Amino acid sequence: MKLLTEEKCADTSVTLCRSCDLVIRKRALPSSVRALCPRCHTAIYDAPYCSLNGMLALCLTALIFFVPANLLPVIELHFLGSIRTTTIFEGAMAVANQGYWVVAIAVLTSAVIAPGLLLLSVLSQILIIKYRLEVPFFRDILKRLLKYHGLLSQLTMLEIYMISIFISVFQLRDYTDIHLEMGTFCFAMLFLVTLFLQREYHLEHMWSLLND
Amino acid sequence: MTSPSEQAHRTQGKDVGLTLCPSCKQLMPHAENHCSRCGSILALRDYSSLQKSWALLITAAILLIPANIYPITIFTSQGHTRHDTIFTGITHLIDLDILPIAVILFTASILVPILKICGLTIYLLAISFRLPISKKRLMVGFHVIEWIGRWSMLDLFVISITAALVNMGQLLDARPGPAATAFALVILLTQVAAKVLDTRLLWDRLESKDDAN
Ligand SMILES: [Zn+2]
Ligand SMILES: [Zn+2]
Numbered sequence: 001m002k003l004l005t006e007e008k009c010a011d012t013s014v015t016l017c018r019s020c021d022l023v024i025r026k027r028a029l030p031s032s033v034r035a036l037c038p039r040c041h042t043a044i045y046d047a048p049y050c051s052l053n054g055m056l057a058l059c060l061t062a063l064i065f066f067v068p069a070n071l072l073p074v075i076e077l078h079f080l081g082s083i084r085t086t087t088i089f090e091g092a093m094a095v096a097n098q099g100y101w102v103v104a105i106a107v108l109t110s111a112v113i114a115p116g117l118l119l120l121s122v123l124s125q126i127l128i129i130k131y132r133l134e135v136p137f138f139r140d141i142l143k144r145l146l147k148y149h150g151l152l153s154q155l156t157m158l159e160i161y162m163i164s165i166f167i168s169v170f171q172l173r174d175y176t177d178i179h180l181e182m183g184t185f186c187f188a189m190l191f192l193v194t195l196f197l198q199r200e201y202h203l204e205h206m207w208s209l210l211n212d
Numbered sequence: 213m214t215s216p217s218e219q220a221h222r223t224q225g226k227d228v229g230l231t232l233c234p235s236c237k238q239l240m241p242h243a244e245n246h247c248s249r250c251g252s253i254l255a256l257r258d259y260s261s262l263q264k265s266w267a268l269l270i271t272a273a274i275l276l277i278p279a280n281i282y283p284i285t286i287f288t289s290q291g292h293t294r295h296d297t298i299f300t301g302i303t304h305l306i307d308l309d310i311l312p313i314a315v316i317l318f319t320a321s322i323l324v325p326i327l328k329i330c331g332l333t334i335y336l337l338a339i340s341f342r343l344p345i346s347k348k349r350l351m352v353g354f355h356v357i358e359w360i361g362r363w364s365m366l367d368l369f370v371i372s373i374t375a376a377l378v379n380m381g382q383l384l385d386a387r388p389g390p391a392a393t394a395f396a397l398v399i400l401l402t403q404v405a406a407k408v409l410d411t412r413l414l415w416d417r418l419e420s421k422d423d424a425n
Contacts, residue, residue, distance in 0.1 A: 015239060016225040016232045019351060020415040023223045023230070039222075040351035040415070077377045079384060086376035091369075094376035095388050102393045106400070107372045110365060143250055147235050157365055163316075164369035170313050171305070172374065175289060175384060207236045210249060 017042055045204060052126055058197040059123045065190040066119060070112055072183035074165055079176045087183060088112055088161070114155035115194060121145045121152060122201060129209055142210065149203055158191040224415070231256050258410035266336055268405035273329050275394045275401070280322075283389035285371060291382045297391060298322060298367070320366040321395070328364075328402045331357045339414050347414055358406050364399045368392065 013026050019042040026045065029035060034046040073085030086094075088111050096104035125145050132138040165184055172178050225231050226242065231254055233240055233247035240247055242256045283295035296304060298321050305314035331353050338345050371388050378386040 019411045021224040021412040091372040091376040095372045098387050100388045102396045106396045160365050161369050167370050168373040
């Protein structure tokens with residue numbers, strides 16, 4: 001029995017569904033096609049195509065937009081001659097200052113901290129795979145980064161923040177004169193580049209690079 | 213009677229002595245305790261996840277009440293202060309003729325949390341009491357719940373942007389109300405409740421006869 005299971009583990013043509021534990025025989029897939037579990041329709045695997053250089057370029061671009069997206073004002077408001085602007089960070093601090101720190105932490109985590117850490121993590125993963133994979137110390141770091149990747153990408157909610165900026169503009173335009181600012185443009189670019197990066201990135205493929 | 217091919221179609225990892233690593237998804241023999249690639253602890257099934265999920269879900273359902281009856285935003289315009297709950301905030305948007313945004317916020321702040329809590333309850337009931345519900349449908353619903361859950365953050369983002377912009381005393385002022393914290397916790401707890409649940413339990417526990425559904 002032990003021998004049998006060992007043999008099956010080495011056999012990469014078989015996998016299990018993570019949702020329902022069904023044994024699934026792997027088949028070659030054309031790129032951008034995703035295999036679904038026949039029993040519960042969970043996504044199982046897709047054709048692992050990820051170009052490290054492409055991801056590196058996207059990752060660096062996203063990091064370049066990350067700083068202005070968080071530091072430049074996203075919205076400007078004109079009210080009776082006075083002008084007010086806000087950045088994402090100031091938005092979170094405003095609710096924290098009024099005592100709603102749970103809300104502030106939720107906003108900061110999903111709009112600033114998690115996206116930033118995600119980008120830094122992907123950048124380090126790519127650099128380790130490209131230049132330092134042989135060094136045990138860096139292999140260990142890569143392992144840790146891959147372990148937390150799923151959590152970080154789940155906490156990243158750039159798309160939702162993007163839409164809430166537009167909703168705020170619509171809600172306030174009845175009371176005051178309101179404009180989108182440079183920060184919104186940088187944030188939109190950050191969102192788009194991160195979206196493409198996450199489409200390009202395949203966690204399973206990154207794990208498999210550790211094997212050989 | 214089932215044909216041999218259907219039989220093979222149904223083989224689970226635990227029947228052939230295999231399990232997936234929960235963190236890196238590597239195939240491992242379940243006689244091992246730790247994943248050989250990432251060192252995570254392997255579990256054939258996590259039975260305690262059912263209790264954890266129930267506890268989180270019940271807490272979230274209780275918090276949904278203050279989230280909906282207390283004001284979530286306190287808005288002052290020209291000396292006149294409005295206390296808006298999630299619901300009155302949305303009806304106010306309808307009064308202002310911003311219907312598309314009212315629909316988006318209604319979906320994200322009322323529909324999604326309620327659907328999530330009801331959906332997870334049905335899901336957990338189906339596992340705990342072996343209800344004869346189509347497993348395939350339950351699983352599709354579960355994936356939808358996992359995916360739409362984060363959209364509830366929309367309202368909190370809008371509140372934080374508005375509160376930072378609009379603070380000009382009696383003339384124009386917006387601040388969050390006590391429901392904001394309760395609402396944030398509802399989102400957090402329901403997301404975690406779905407995350408901790410070992411969904412493989414569903415496929416072990418229900419009658420095998422409705423497997424085809
Ligand atoms: Zn499945
Ligand atoms: Zn592992």
